[in-house]
Amino acid sequence: MAVEISGADIVRAAAMLGAGIAMGIGAFGPGLGEGIVAGKACEAIGRNPREAGLLTRTMLVGQAVAESTGIYSLVVALLLIFVV
Amino acid sequence: MENIGKVSHWVFHLGDTRLVVNSTTLMMTWVVIGLVLAFALIATRGRAMVPGPWQQLAEFLVQWFRELVRDALGEAYEERYFTLICGMFIFLLLCNWVGVLPGLEEPTKDINTTLGLGIMGFIIAHGTAIKVKGLKQYLKEYFEPMFFLMPLNVVGEVAKVISISFRLFGNIIGGSIIIVVVTHLVYGLLLPPFLYGFFGLFVGTVQAFVFTMLTLVYISVQIR
DSSP, X not given: OOOOOOXXXXXXXXXXXXXXXXXXXXXXXXXXXXXXHHHHHHHHHHHOGGGHHHHHHHHXXXXXXXXXXXXXHHHHHHHHHHTO | OTTSSOOOEEEEEETTEEEEEEHHHHHHHHHHHHHXXXXXHHHHHTOOSSOOHHHHHHHHHHHHHHHHHHHHHHXXXXXHHHHHHHHHXXXXXXXXXXXXXXXXXXXXXXXXXXXXXXXXXXXXXXXXHHHHHOHHHHXXXXXXXXXXXXXXXXXXXXXXXXXXXXXXXXXXXXXXXXXXXXXXXTTTOSHXXXXXXXXXXXXXXXXXXXXXXXXXXXXXHHXX
16 A cells, blocks of 8 residues: 655755755865864964963964854755745 | 744834834843943942052953954054944944843844944944045045946945845854854754854854954055
8 A cells, every 4th residue: 555745745845855855965064164273373373382272372363264164954954944 | 942933023113104113122232231331330440559459350341442442543543443343342242142141132133233343333433434534535445446447346345234244143143053053963962052052152152253353454454
């Protein structure tokens, strides 16, 4: 006895799929960006260890800003899951 | 686990208009305001040349942010914007940390709080720009590099508000959802303190600092 899938289920399934794709692709950018920020910070600390505190703080701020696009895709994914 | 998507509302009927208010956020904001006032009172109550722990903490915050604001805005405007920046940081810090206490939730988990703070920063930055540079110069700057770039500049300014608000909102609500879901999966064993430590304390502190620093930078960009 074939259970036919109505329109609402398809919309729900598509929303969940979209949320997954949004998060998946959204994780790519911040990963790359934060890696570059951390790498440059390590080089700078290597060159000038006395400034390690300031460099670490600046790195954290830079990483948080680089992370924002990933957070936007997280917000989109949350909207798709909870609102659609 | 099941009440992640639920939001409790208070509905006020003003004549024919319905005013719907998010009750959790309001109550938690009052709790955070109380905590900030308590911190202020405790820190400044027993003022002495040999500072107690709370006074030391308060002095550290004040001196650090006075230094940051002086670097960003210069001597002239330091006095005017220092209290805004330091107050915003302490409020946001306690907002993000209050979720760690059992039974309490972060007010910044609600887009209204962060968007409200973002719009406040936007108005302050642009109000200062108009006061400092005068309306004509302020408007002329939107046509700066080339005259047809005006829409781009306008959208760029609005995008700053959206990005700063959604960054704080997304980080905090994402962290709290991850905490709830993983705690549910692990049946509350072993992991929750580390989750709260990372998402509640560390990410909360970094995001509060980033929000405050970016607001300060947006003001300083407008002033110079």
